[in-house]
Amino acid sequence: MLTSHEQFTAAARAQLESQLQLATAVTDSMIGNMEKVIGLNMQAAKASLEQSVGNVQQLLTVKDPQEFFTLSSSQSQPHADIVLTYARHFASIATNTQVELAQAAESQVTESSRQLVSLLDSVGKVAPAGSDTALSVMKSAIDNVSSGYAQMNRSAKVAIEAMEHNMNAASTQLNQLAAKPAARTKK
16 A cells, blocks of 8 residues: 555656646647747738739829729728738637647646546545545535636637637628728729
């Protein structure tokens, strides 16, 4: 039979390894997703610059004011498309980041809870009489933390879904608004 010192040492070691795994997973996820955001920003900047240069070149060829206003109003649609594409990609990266972090944290909470309950069970076998109540309170606290985390995770998923829905609605509205000036210039 293991002594309580050996049990606590093993539990502490397992908990430290688990924390290190979580930190590694979170760091890898954050670095990977920051790379995606930086790449997205570079693509958006490049597309915007190319569009702006092309627009200016087109405007320099204009010969009368009516053509200038018609052309300049039609040039807003490509910029709106760039913004919408950027927003969609950014929302996708944010959603993926949340999912990756939630999975890492969920596995950490589950494993930590399992380890703590196992340790408490082991301690309960060698604990003095009358300590059952304290061990039950500790197990109950662990269950409450796990349940609280599960609820927080469900709430985060609902918030992400709402954000995606709002992004899609905004995208639809911007597409409709961008189409209106184009329809007016064709008349």
